[in-house]
Amino acid sequence: MKLTSYIIIGLSTTLFACTAKKATTTSKAAAPAASDVVAEIDSKYTAAQKEEGKTVWQTNCQKCHKLYEPQSHSIAKWEKILPRMSKKAKLSVEDAGKVRAYVLTHATS
Ligand code: HEC
Numbered sequence: 181m182k183l184t185s186y187i188i189i190g191l192s193t194t195l196f197a198c199t200a201k202k203a204t205t206t207s208k209a210a211a212p213a214a215s216d217v218v219a220e221i222d223s224k225y226t227a228a229q230k231e232e233g234k235t236v237w238q239t240n241c242q243k244c245h246k247l248y249e250p251q252s253h254s255i256a257k258w259e260k261i262l263p264r265m266s267k268k269a270k271l272s273v274e275d276a277g278k279v280r281a282y283v284l285t286h287a288t289s
Pocket residue numbers: 237240241242243244245248253261262265266268269270271279
């Protein structure tokens with residue numbers, strides 16, 4: 181009885197490990213191309229909104245460190261950094277969206 185439980189636990193751990201690995205691979209492959217990201221932004225944000233994003237970025241993104249220029253990171257890298265930093269800067273969802281629109285438009289691809 182005890183042995184059976186160990187085998188079951190062992191098996192489910194192995195299964196879980198496989199599933200987790202698969203999920204990671206899939207999400208990586210699903211990352212959109214840089215050009216798609218820029219197209220998405222252009223369809224959702226006007227030039228005026230991007231300018232507002234620039235102001236929000238200048239005001240809020242140099243409180244803890246120097247102001248990192250959009251060109252300092254690639255789009256892929258920004259997509260990883262921005263959600264975390266927008267939270268740190270306590271930006272509203274709307275402002276975070278505008279900052280993302282401004283920064284990604286000028287980021288290296
Ligand atoms: C409350 C403080 C705080 C605010 C506000 C803040 N940051 Fe940061 N930022 C940090 C800290 C701490 C680090 C270094 C550690 C880390 O990466 O979490 C960092 C790192 C970074 C980096 C470097 C990441 C790397 O690995 O190269 C970038 C780029 C950045 N921040 C951008 C921003 C932007 C854009 C904003 C505005 C939306 C912002 N930060 C607002 C604290 C802050």
